[in-house]
Amino acid sequence: MAYDMLDLLTGGNRMPESIPAPLIIDTLKDTFREARQALAAEAQEPSRHQHLGWVLSVPDTHQKSVLAALDKEQALRVVTCATEDEATTAAAGLWMGGEPCVLMIQHAGLYASINTLRGVALDGRVPVFYMIGLLSREKDKAPRESRHSMVRYCEPLLDTFGVPHARLEGPNDVHLIPEYYRLAQKRRGPAAVLVGLETL
Amino acid sequence: MAMKPEDVLRAIAAARGEAICIPTMTTAPAWREIAPDDVSVTCVGFMGGASAMGLGLALARPDRRVVVFDGDGSLLMQLGSLATIAGAQPRNLTHLVFKNGVYHTSGSQEIPGGLQVDFVAMAKGAGYRQAYAVRELDDFRKRLPAMLTDPGPLLVELHTGLADKTPMTARGGLPFDRQVETLRTKLVKPR
Ligand SMILES: Cc1ncc(C[n+]2csc(CCOP(=O)(O)OP(=O)(O)O)c2C)c(N)n1
Ligand SMILES: [Mg+2]
Numbered sequence: 491m492a493y494d495m496l497d498l499l500t501g502g503n504r505m506p507e508s509i510p511a512p513l514i515i516d517t518l519k520d521t522f523r524e525a526r527q528a529l530a531a532e533a534q535e536p537s538r539h540q541h542l543g544w545v546l547s548v549p550d551t552h553q554k555s556v557l558a559a560l561d562k563e564q565a566l567r568v569v570t571c572a573t574e575d576e577a578t579t580a581a582a583g584l585w586m587g588g589e590p591c592v593l594m595i596q597h598a599g600l601y602a603s604i605n606t607l608r609g610v611a612l613d614g615r616v617p618v619f620y621m622i623g624l625l626s627r628e629k630d631k632a633p634r635e636s637r638h639s640m641v642r643y644c645e646p647l648l649d650t651f652g653v654p655h656a657r658l659e660g661p662n663d664v665h666l667i668p669e670y671y672r673l674a675q676k677r678r679g680p681a682a683v684l685v686g687l688e689t690l
Numbered sequence: 691m692a693m694k695p696e697d698v699l700r701a702i703a704a705a706r707g708e709a710i711c712i713p714t715m716t717t718a719p720a721w722r723e724i725a726p727d728d729v730s731v732t733c734v735g736f737m738g739g740a741s742a743m744g745l746g747l748a749l750a751r752p753d754r755r756v757v758v759f760d761g762d763g764s765l766l767m768q769l770g771s772l773a774t775i776a777g778a779q780p781r782n783l784t785h786l787v788f789k790n791g792v793y794h795t796s797g798s799q800e801i802p803g804g805l806q807v808d809f810v811a812m813a814k815g816a817g818y819r820q821a822y823a824v825r826e827l828d829d830f831r832k833r834l835p836a837m838l839t840d841p842g843p844l845l846v847e848l849h850t851g852l853a854d855k856t857p858m859t860a861r862g863g864l865p866f867d868r869q870v871e872t873l874r875t876k877l878v879k880p881r
Pocket of ligand 2: 761762763788789790791792793794
């Protein structure tokens with residue numbers, strides 16, 4: 491059944507589904523491929539790197555299947571950071587050097603690094619692209635109605651800081667990954683996609 | 691006698707070549723005067739971020755040396771970055787810690803542990819390729835060429851006195867977003 495139809499029947503509350511890791515990884519690769527092409531058109535010099543882009547990770551339980559699959563992936567380089575502050579600031583360094591990257595973190599990590607989001611991504615106008623796992627999000631509830639403060643505050647916090655965000659509620663939503671990546675570049679600021687359910 | 695941070699910075703400015711320098715806190719106003727055209731990013735608004743920003747730049751541009759001018763208080767705020775940097779092993783990263791024992795910029799309160807804090811041991815413990823302390827300007831000048839060419843990640847703990855100016859007493863310089871834009875333009879070189 492088409493999603494809009496389902497939405498109609500369920501009053502907009504369609505049931506979220508888990509997204510398989512390979513689908514996320516392939517989408518990220520396509521996103522970075524496109525970013526490299528855009529950069530090649532913009533820059534005088536070709537990229538020095540063989541791989542497509544970088545994943546800056548402070549391990550997110552919610553996306554652990556993606557992290558496990560990334561271990562075997564040559565085209566994406568993973569840098570595990572001790573804190574989300576470091577991941578955010580390192581993303582800015584990579585961007586200044588012309589490299590595509592994504593931050594893979596969880597909601598608690600967003601809360602932990604909010605001053606860096608403000609000081610680096612907003613004040614510095616750096617297109618930091620986030621994939622944020624909503625660990626403990628209940629399947630039958632909008633995150634804003636969650637029992638868990640960890641889940642509940644994520645979207646309102648992003649709203650407060652004016653960070654555009656969208657939720658990946660199933661395999662059909664992965665098109666939001668390149669869309670929000672591009673949106674970050676276009677707005678010259680942070681943008682986030684939230685991973686609704688634990689990845690497969 | 692502790693080194694004057696301005697003397698250290700002047701020596702770096704003379705020797706740095708193509709290196710990208712990232713000052714933070716009290717090295718920022720001094721660096722602005724000493725190397726006004728440099729591709730530097732000052733990191734005052736996100737205390738502790740200089741080291742990770744250096745890491746990102748070093749990974750993006752393995753062809754360029756990246757030199758971070760960290761504060762001792764700033765490094766304590768994001769001390770985990772030592773392990774993050776060591777894990778990523780950027781060979782082109784030099785991490786200089788200006789150890790003055792205090793949070794000079796915010797009013798010279800002593801940092802936790804004061805001058806006892808041993809950043810050399812911490813960097814080695816984290817897995818930096820090299821880490822050592824320098825206390826005299828002559829020694830600094832002698833070792834500087836190696837600091838800029840030896841395989842990194844490399845940390846040097848610099849025993850310094852207080853800078854003449856702080857970001858609070860000497861405001862100014864380009865707004866942060868303009869610095870970011872300028873550095874990206876220099877590195878990416880749009881057609
Ligand atoms: C998150 C955060 N907490 C506190 C401060 C206040 N603050 C501004 S400068 C500074 C001290 C910096 O000390 P250090 O890194 O040792 O550099 P120095 O001024 O000694 O060169 C502090 C605590 C801040 N800017 N950001
Ligand atoms: Mg200090």
